[in-house]
Amino acid sequence: MERIVRFLLLVLCMFLVACEGRKEESYEGKVVVIEVGENSLANAQSFQFMKRTLERAENEGARAVVFELNTPGGLAWETSDLMMKTMQQLHIPAYAFVNTHAISAGALVASACDRIYMAPVSSIGAAGIVSGDGEEIEPMMRRKVESAFDSFVRSVVTKKGHNPAVIRAMMIPSKEERKFGEVTVEPDALLTLTGEEAVSKDEQGKPILAAGIAKSVEDLLKQENNGNPVVNAEPTGFEQIAMWLAMISPLLILIGMAGIFIEFKTPGFGIGGIAAIVAFSLFFFGNNVAGNLAGYEMVALFVLGIALIIVEFATGGSFIVFGIAGVVCVLVALFGGMLSTIDVEHLLDNPSAGWSDYAAVAAGPAFKLALGCVGGAVVILLLMRYLPDLPLFNRLSNATASGGPAGSAVTLDEVAVDTVGVTTTELKPSGKALIDGKLCEVSSIGGVIPIGTPVCVVGHSAFGLLVAPVELDGKSK
Secondary structure (H helix, E strand, O other), X not given: OHHHHHHHHHHHHHHHHHHHOOOOOOOOOOEEEEXXXXXXXXXXXXXHHHHHHHHHHHHOOOOEEEEEEEEOOOOHHHHHHHHHHHHHHOOOOEEEEEEEEEEOHHHHHHHOOOEEEEOOOXXXXXXXXXXXXXXXXXXXXXXXXXXXXXXXXXXXXXXOOOOHHHHHHHHOOOOOOEEEOOEEEOOOOOOEEEHHHHHOEOOOOOEOOOOEEOOOHHHHHHHXXXXXXXXXXXXXXXXXXHHHHHHOHHHHHHHHHHHHHHHHHOOOOOHHHHHHHHHHHHHHHHHHHOOEOXXXXXXXXXXXXXXXXXXXXXXXXXXXXXXXXXXXXXXXXXXXXXXXHHHHHXXXXXXXXXXXXXXXXXXXXXXXXXXXHHHHHHHHHHHXXXXXXXXXXXXXXXXXXXXXXXXXXXXXXXXXXXOEEEEOOOEOOEEEEEEOOEEEEEEEOOOOEOOOOEEEEEEEEOOEEXXXXXXXXXXXX
């Protein structure tokens, strides 16, 4: 088993080193292109990557940043954070290249750039605000949210030299008809501009929104008289791993739960414990690097929860409060670890946030946690039904218990209740006992039982016999 552990750790280390081995190319004197694709604005991990890229571009002396947009939109609050904070701190030019769609949150990102260029066939707009599940927002709450967004978007786009009325027409419908040059927005409709409409002139003779039409990023830079080399921003190895791990968090929770169950059902430290440690370590590592709240605090809370659950098992369930507190700590740590740092910071900075705002932030992590826990419960039920009959499980269990090869299987019905035997391994709570000359799988109902302790059979379970310590008078405790 020690060799297996060493091998798994070696493989994991080699994998991480290989992913991180690529040295990041310097941005100095270059134009950094950030691709904003279909899902880029729909997950918090992508925003963390974009923020980090912008900070690198600023610190390493890049000549400009280009957002190449082809997105249907995404998360509103994360987009506002990107617009209000990171993009406004840039001292280098930022361009938006709409190729081919910048819809909803994509239109807001574009409007936070210094200049916007449209592909020959493209569109931008339709930035109306909806709830996290896509449903219609209650009227009063909608007014509050739209007012807040209109305020900060107006300040950003005005600073960038864009017409705030155009962006407002993309976000908030009006009872009245609105006109921008030859473009008309019907009552109760949202503005969406084609590439040609975006570069057409308004009543003052200025482009409605975009500076020009560009066929490519290179064409855009040519029009901006920027001949610097171009580099595409790509996530590092760790960032790619983190984004992937954060997405499969429910699967990691499932594996961790199954591993803990197997570990409790087999004596000694085995493959179940290894699987649980690896799964939950990857869970917290991935979510932390991806920009969620899976920091030291959540890890400490998770470890505390596991410790309380172990205490509950060790005392034979005498103090149910330990078990309840442990489960609560574990669930809170897993749920909190998947919360977006940006979302939480926004809620804390927004005194007018209501229950719907909190619900929208909690919905994704809550769904992932529920999915992982339900999946873990299903796997545990399957393990209870089929694992005891698997030859591999019997070999691992017997080899762990006796240090040697497995013996012959024992049918539970062959061992009657009240039969007395002696433990051949420590029961914590599962292990082995020699009963009627047969090596049996047993589980303690009285906490941890040391090796060599007389025990009495008190019942049967899917994983073996249930036993309790025997007092000197021969009665079970």
